[in-house]
Structure formats: C-alpha cells, structure tokens
Amino acid sequence: MIILATELKAYTEPRIHGEAITSLPHDLYIPPDALEVYLETFEGPLDLLLYLIRKHNLDILDIPMAELTRQYIGYVEKMQAIKLELAADYLLMSAMLIEIKSRMLLPKPTELESEDDPRAELVRRLMEYEAIKLAAQKLDELPQVGVDLMVANAYFEKIVEVQAAQVSMEDLMAAWQNVLKRASHFAHHKVGKAELSVREHMSQILRKLKAQNMMEFSALFDIEADGIPKLVVCFLAILELAREGLVKITQQAAFTPIYLTINQN
C-alpha cells in the first residue's frame, strides 16, 4: 500500500530513476531514457516550461548556452529510435530558446522598443497556454450530463401514426419507365400528352356513367366551358370506350338522342 501511495505521488511529481524532478532540468536537457516520463507527465514543452517556471522559479534565460547547444545535438542523435514526432516538439522549443538567447546576445540598436524583446513571443505563448490550461481544468470541473447530471428520460407509449407514403412525380416516372423497359420486348407504345388526356376522359366518362347509369351523348360535352380541343378529346374518349367495348352507344331512331350506357353484356 505504501508503494502504491509513492507511485501515485510520483505520478503527479515527475520522477526519473525514482528521483523526483525538483532541481531538474536546469539546463532543459532531458535524458533520452527519461523522455517517456516527460511525454506522459507534460502536455508538451510549453507545459514543461510552465512547470519549471511555476514550481521551481526557473529563469529560463539563465541557461548556459554552450551546454544547451551541445546537449541539443546529442539529444537529436540519441533520439533516432524514440518517439521522434513527439520529441520534435521539445526540440523545437529548445531551438526557440536558443534563438531567443542568441538574439539577446547580439548588440542591440539603441532605439530598441520593448516589443522587440526576443522573449516577448515566448511570454505571449506561455501566457496563452497557461490560460487555456486553466480553462481546461475549469471545463473539466463543470458538471457533465451523464456523469454528475441526470436528465429526465421517462417512458411514454409511442403512438405509431402511419404516415401515408410520399410519392413524387420522379418516383412515378421512374416506375413507369421501368414498366416500359420491361414491356418493350412485346409491345410498343407512344404515350403522349394527348393520349393521356383521352385516357383521363375515358375514366371520367366511365365514372359519370357509373353514377347515372345512362347519359345522353350531348350531356357528356360542355360546349360552353370546354374548348374545341377538349371536346375533341372527349369525343375520342367515347370512341375509344366503344372500341374497347366498355360503353354501349344506342339510338332509337335517326335524329333521336344518342344514349351511352356501361356495357352490361
């Protein structure tokens, strides 16, 4: 149990070879065999820098330059085999620190403005990162639905209201095209708008005859309302109905009214 407690502590305080990182790493040098520890403990070089600044009051600029450079190169050489893509972030940071350092070593023009401080960019990044890090902690502390917030989810008997299928013109056309394709080997048709009108009138006339049993021929035409094309269509429909044997056309004598009935034979 004691061991467990120590291990838990080690998880929060990074340890290398069982030794807590307290003074480490003054020179920002991470021994390659400890790299894994760093990668797991810190969320990246910014995080590591923040840790060193906050916990150990590290002055990141008080680093022996020659030593850092030498270690940096050795580091790259030893790192070939390890998680290079992750370590690259650390290397980039080292390079950035070296750049800052070297720029500070250069003699500066006399009219140097404060924002030209080579450290300004690093400070900005550190501040922004720390703000995000704190925000992430606060976000994590918010109650989460399903974890510490339970939402109402009672039951109700769903009434299945069968909704009528929606049919679009495209659906209908596609279906008709299918029928035509399959029927093409034994029939041929030319279906135009006009023929459709005739067939529609055939249905209408049949409906009327069904309701009234017998109708006078002239009653099927509305000469006032229908234009000539429609009257012609209506007439064609009657002829078609007669041809298909669906209606019977009768006339008692010449010039007497013509009657239409549904063919009952």
Added chain:
Amino acid sequence: MMESNNTTQMKVILEAALLTSPTPLSLDDMLRLFSERIERATLRMLLDELKQDWQARAFNSMELVQVASGWRFQALPELATYLSRLNPDRPHRYSRAAMETLAIIAYRQPVTRGDIEELRGVAVNPNTMRQLQERDWIDVVGQREVPGRPSLYATTKTFLDDLNLKSLADLPAMETFIEQPFVEEEPLVEDLQEATAQVDFLDNGETQA
C-alpha cells in the same frame, strides 16, 4: 445535503432515479441507490406511496407503473397523441411493385388487373391494389365486358391533388422505348389541336399561309 434517513428523502431519491432512468428499475437497482441496508418491503411501500402521490396530483402527467423488468414512470396514455407529434414517423415508401402498378393505372387507365399483369409480367398483389384504393388514389370506374367482368381501375382526383397535378395531361409524356421495332404514325389529338388552330388561323383571314 439531505441524508436518506427518512422516507420522504428516500422518496425524493427514488423519484429522481425513476424519472431519469431510460429503462425500468428493478428493486435491486433501487436498493443500490441507498448506502443503508433497506428492506425490500420498505422499498415496495415507498414505491406505492410515490405512485399514490402522483395519482393525487391535481393535474398529472405521469404515472408510476410496474412492468416486467421493474418500475418506471410513464406518460399517461391520453397524452401519447401529443407526445408522438414530437418525433413523427418518417413516412414509409411504396414498394416498387406498388409504384409500377400506380404508374400503369395513371398512364393506361382505365385498366384491369389483367392489363397490369400483362404489362408488368407478374401477378398483381391484391394488397397493392387495396393499399392504393385505401389511399384514395385509384378506384373502380367500371367493368370490362369480357368474361369475368374484371374491374377497371383509374386514378382519382385525390391522386392528382396529392401529386400536385391539374390533370393527367400534366404527367410527363413518356415515349422512352429503348428500341421501337417500327414507329406507328397514329393521329394524335395534338395533331388535331394543331389542325384546329390552323383552321382558326386561316379563318382570321390570314391568306398568306
């Protein structure tokens, strides 16, 4: 915060658990809510009380019921109609057979079932015809005077309304035969219309044409 050491507090916890659980809670589930040991009899009594509390509400929406796998709150049956409006079922689609049958009736009306079968090459499912009739998209307009007097089907006004058509003539013309052995020149009404138009045109005194 409250201790679950008296029945009122236990009822509050039970109510919250039952209202937030997506599945019914068994007695064993509910016993797990409390750190203290509770008799199942006590729990049953509390559930009965809770049930009655809700029944006694002046304007109530939910009831506590026992189902096979445990207890749950459910909306009163008379509210189901309203609640179902929140997530209406997606309208289902007609089968290919139904769509083809409908198309044949629309383009070839009036037709018998035999006509449809001949065109589609397969028997027509009576359910399909019933389905379309129940929708009030097709109806019987007569019988063909042949042996058996088969019903003649046609599309209705409702069909035209539902497809937003003024008349069947608004249906797209289909002359799509992949191969036509020969093209029969049938006199079409369109031709007649044109002819009449031509006559009118001439009557108007345009002698130039």
Added chain:
Amino acid sequence: MMESNNTTQMKVILEAALLTSPTPLSLDDMLRLFSERIERATLRMLLDELKQDWQARAFNSMELVQVASGWRFQALPELATYLSRLNPDRPHRYSRAAMETLAIIAYRQPVTRGDIEELRGVAVNPNTMRQLQERDWIDVVGQREVPGRPSLYATTKTFLDDLNLKSLADLPAMETFIEQPFVEEEPLVEDLQEATAQVDFLDNGETQA
C-alpha cells in the same frame, strides 16, 4: 380525452413531453405538441410557471432548466451522488490533452488543428479530435481559405447542453497570468551587460571544446 385548450392542460402536456424527452426540447419542438397555434411568448410563460410549480414542491427531485438547445428536466445536483450509484460505468472524463484541445476549440473557435498545435506547442492526436467529434461536442464548421483549406472546428450545442450551459458566454471566464512569468522588466543596459558577459562565456566554451 382532454383538449389542450387551457393553460393547465397545456402545462400537463409540456411536463409529460419534457419528462420523457431524452434531449432538450426547443420552443419549436414544443409548439409541435399542440395542434393549435400558440404564441412563443405564451409558451415561455407556461415554461416559467412549470419551473416555478416544481420549485414550489415540498419535496422536490427535479428542476426545469434552460440549456443551449432548449429546455429539460434534470435531477437536482445534490441527488447526483445517489443516482450515480445506479450506473457505475458512467462516461469517463477526458484526458488532459483532450480537455486542453476542447478548451482551445471552445474559447478560440473556430480554429484549425494547426491553431491548436500552435497554442499547445504539441501535435494534436487525431484520436482526440475523433473522440470529441464522436461525442458530438465539436464539429467542422468550414475551411480556412489558406493553402490546404484546413477544417475549422467549433463546439456544438450538445457540448453546451452536456455541460449545462445556455451559451458560450456561460463558459468559465478565461484567466490570464496573475503574475508574468518574467517579473522583472530588465533595463536595456543590464541586458547588454549580461549579453556581453554571456558572449565571453560562450567564447570561452567554444575554444575549450
């Protein structure tokens, strides 16, 4: 069966809908509950009444709250301890890396992966992004018009709902450094002095090595 023609009945229907819906209900959702036309103002008034009715209960378990995508009933926070005993395998909390990524997207949205990497100083794990997208907490809202057209990420309404927030403005305030990491503003002259000393040091080192 009841007609929803008075406010009491409407409140009953609203209560049932809100207690049974696993997701928050928007005003538009709730308007769909009623066949009659209802003003949004009326609906808001009813919701306020309902909220107060529940607050006024002698022994209450749930509260009506408004979150980003609408209204919902949720168990009072103090009951969470009890309710959490029901399902020990609750959704786990995210890793620090995931939470930092989420925080950047939440506070700086819309952002690209490059922006996140720049801010955190490390490469973004694609699994982290996928995890957050699968939870429906973030999604792609567009592309930045730069070479490569990288995706722009933003947080979703579900993210706000799940964290019990009405809008992004309700996110905890961002804190910046209370104290600067480099406290002392070094005068230019000292810098120069230090620099010269450093150069000496370096020169010594270089020649030795």
